[in-house]
């Protein structure tokens with residue numbers, strides 16, 4: 001049935017948009033996660049999905065579609081039916097930076113999706129395996145310079161948050177080491193603990209639990225201020241690497257064409273989830289900063305994403321990042 005015939009048929013049944021949204025959701029909602037299970041994006045999806053599921057009285061099913069720093073997942077979301085039963089989570093890397101790096105994409109990371117809600121943001125931590133003989137960031141930089149050919153760093157692929165973090169860190173500190181791409185920084189940090197790789201710059205939400213457990217060592221946080229979740233870790237500026245500040249914000253999107261009433265319903269569920277003190281406590285303990293309900297609104301989030309694209313595009317162009 002053509003789209004117009006379908007809407008006419010729908011109108012004839014009396015199921016206009018408000019009624020549709022009232023009935024929604026009548027079955028589980030799939031949430032596409034662009035990285036492997038266990039990493040920061042996956043953890044955010046699971047925390048949000050569990051709480052939003054309670055809000056909407058339906059289950060959220062996590063679909064980890066990793067690969068190519070999230071571009072495969074975003075493409076899958078763009079092509080999904082715009083009916084509210086498939087949504088996607090992403091971040092600054094997947095839904096802004098990749099649009100500037102992957103020039104061959106058949107979709108536009110900004111224009112071809114409907115923003116649902118902005119989600120929390122967290123800075124990154126510069127962390128190494130416990131085998132790296134450095135106690136401060138200055139010692140680490142000296143070690144990296146002296147051992148450039150022996151050190152490997154983990155990322156979630158070209159354009160991922162951990163890749164952006166590593167690029168900035170290398171630029172500011174004049175260091176360089178081999179970057180190894182993983183399907184997400186969940187698996188990468190396990191290899192860091194095992195010293196298969198030596199360094200990562202990854203979201204605090206992934207690194208902090210392992211820092212607290214003494215399994216990896218943290219040197220600096222890529223934020224202008226220390227994180228209340230880890231007040232002992234100096235900022236990059238304090239530790240001698242000003243200019244390496246970056247925070248990875250997250251968000252939820254639907255395929256373009258998803259009815260506004262459904263996007264609004266999902267937005268309200270996300271706002272309710274982040275209003276829950278238990279959810280807030282969990283996220284803040286991982287170093288996440290929570291957006292306000294006004295910042296989470298679909299239109300405000302869409303404008304924010306667009307502004308972020310305008311801000312990052314020249315930086316990416318100048319860095320001349322190549323996809324290997």
Ligand code: ASP
Nearest residue numbers: 035039041161162184185
């Ligand atoms: N934190 C990762 C990144 O570098 C992705 C992930 O595994 O969530 O973008």
